Amino acid sequence: MAPPPPPPPKTLPYNPKKRLTPATTVLKPLSQAEIAMYKTWVGTGTMKLQKRKREASPDTESAPPAKKRLTRDAVAVVDHYNSRPDVGVLQRQDSPIIGLKNFNNWIKSVLIQRYAYPALIGESIAKGARTRRDRKLFGRVLDIGCGKGGDINKWTKAKIADYVGVDIAAVSVNQARQRWEGMRVNRFNARFAPLDCYEYPLSHALDERYLRAPPIDVVSMQFCMHYAFDSEKRARRMLENVSEYLRPGGAFIGTIPNAESLLDRLDELPDDAQDLEFGNDVYKIKFDERQHEGLYGHKYSFFLQDAVDDVPEYLVHWTPFVKLAEEYGLRLVYRSEFHSVYQEFQEEKEFADLLVRMKVINAEGESAMDEDQWEAANIYIAFAFEKIS
Numbered sequence: 514m515a516p517p518p519p520p521p522p523k524t525l526p527y528n529p530k531k532r533l534t535p536a537t538t539v540l541k542p543l544s545q546a547e548i549a550m551y552k553t554w555v556g557t558g559t560m561k562l563q564k565r566k567r568e569a570s571p572d573t574e575s576a577p578p579a580k581k582r583l584t585r586d587a588v589a590v591v592d593h594y595n596s597r598p599d600v601g602v603l604q605r606q607d608s609p610i611i612g613l614k615n616f617n618n619w620i621k622s623v624l625i626q627r628y629a630y631p632a633l634i635g636e637s638i639a640k641g642a643r644t645r646r647d648r649k650l651f652g653r654v655l656d657i658g659c660g661k662g663g664d665i666n667k668w669t670k671a672k673i674a675d676y677v678g679v680d681i682a683a684v685s686v687n688q689a690r691q692r693w694e695g696m697r698v699n700r701f702n703a704r705f706a707p708l709d710c711y712e713y714p715l716s717h718a719l720d721e722r723y724l725r726a727p728p729i730d731v732v733s734m735q736f737c738m739h740y741a742f743d744s745e746k747r748a749r750r751m752l753e754n755v756s757e758y759l760r761p762g763g764a765f766i767g768t769i770p771n772a773e774s775l776l777d778r779l780d781e782l783p784d785d786a787q788d789l790e791f792g793n794d795v796y797k798i799k800f801d802e803r804q805h806e807g808l809y810g811h812k813y814s815f816f817l818q819d820a821v822d823d824v825p826e827y828l829v830h831w832t833p834f835v836k837l838a839e840e841y842g843l844r845l846v847y848r849s850e851f852h853s854v855y856q857e858f859q860e861e862k863e864f865a866d867l868l869v870r871m872k873v874i875n876a877e878g879e880s881a882m883d884e885d886q887w888e889a890a891n892i893y894i895a896f897a898f899e900k901i902s
Contacts, residue, residue, distance in 0.1 A: 586812075586825040587681065587709060590740060595684035608819045610795060612881030615873045616890055617768075618667075620851055621735055622867060623858050624766045625667055628847060628897035629654075629731045632764035633673060652730040653677070657710050657754065658737030662689030669696065676703040677729070679718065683707035711741040711751045715758070728760035734767035736893075742827040743810050748837065756841035756900065765843055765898040771850060772828040774892055775813070779803060794818070796889040808833050817889065831894075842902040852891045 608614060633652030652673045656664060659678035668676055676693070680686050690705040706718035715724060732755045741751040755765050778791045779800055789800040797816040805811040811828040815821055835845050849857065858864040868874050872881055882890070 584743070586743060587712075587740075589825055591682050595682045610818050610820065610886055610889075612873070612883070613795070613886040613890055614820075615871050616851075616855075616882060616886075617736075617893075618663075619864075619868060619871050619873050620768065620854055620893075620895055621664060622667055622871070623854060623864055624768075624895055624897060625671055625733075626863070627858075628764050628766050629733070630671065632730045632762060632899075633671060635762075653727060655679070655729045655732045655758065657732060657734045657751075658740075659686070659689050659705070660737075661685045662692040664733065664735060665689065665693055665696070669698075669701065673701050676701050677719065677724070678703065678705045679708050679710055679715065681707065681709045681711075710754045711747040714750070715754050724758040728763070729758045730760060730763050732759055732763070732765045734765075736768050738767050739769045739826050739829050742829050743812070745809050748809065748834075752838060752841045752843070756843060759900045761842075761900050761902060763900045765900065766896065768893055768895050769829050770815075770826065770892050771894045772830050774850075775828065792816070793885040793888060795885040796892070798892075799823075838898060842900055843898040844901045845896070846899050847895070847897040849895055850891060851893050851895065852887075854895050 633654075652671075653675040654668055654671075654673050655677045656668075657679050659680045660682070662678065665676070665678075678686065678689050678693075680689070686705050686707045690703075693700070693703045693705075704719065704723070708715065708718040715721075734755070738751065741747045759765065775798060778798070779789060782789060782791065782803075789803055790797060792798055795818050798813050800811075800813040802811075805828075808830050809827070812825055813828070814823045815826045816823050831848070838845070859868065869876060874880050880887075
């Protein structure tokens, strides 16, 4: 006969001697509301679980404070820009609207050279100074809405000393940081932070002492300021962040859609039009309503081929905006539609040569844009303000 099986081993109760937390404490699972919140939470360092005591009735758990959430439209903006791949330089040249993209970059270069350079080298914008080619690295730039860092190379050529890039889309911010880290020459100091600059002060993401010492010389907001104009509160927060750390004599430059032009196109639609939409094969704009009460929240969705997919945007009524900016010590020094910027600067040798180098036109003067791209470019305006107090 086989020997009897050995007796089962004695089991010891779980009783650790060095317990880090009380025995009644457990990790509480995230609620559905918290899961939804963290999906759109701004920043990579905020998605942390904390040990909390389980409440008696988890079914009655309340949602996180609303003030910590992004608005639905902000979520759409974040999702869109985070999901767009950061393609390389060669792949970018295959874009079906590469002519338009090059032209937009030329416009931004004009703004930087004409209005940012004087502020960076400490001269008045009104003098229209150009850069000193032999100067050392100097000046600080705050790039609000930096995206994936598409303008970093422009600021490198401006020979800045310090760059601060901020954007609502955390993935894009990380890609901008990687682009800066991959630079080989003329690399300036840089810091990057994910933040909704239309909802929170910059000091929520960056040390205030760092922002103030020394102060910012140039604030740049390219193709993004209009997202702030869903409410007066957010527009004012945006201007506070622009003005708070910008030194007197500093420059605020940017590009936005031209509200007057868009409203004119909207008025041209037939009264019985079911869809308040206009555009062409390159871009489309669709308004939620024909008439809107008040200066803020006049919403439309914007589509741009190979760039923007039906993202919610808001009209910026120019004259009221200029008056609002004056409350924050910002004086308008330049405003022009894109086609007028081209007419104004195309004959200046520096900018004429740049048109060819940036492949906006070829050596024979032929444009890289077709008519649809040219129409899309001219829904925008370029602007520059000077900090006066």
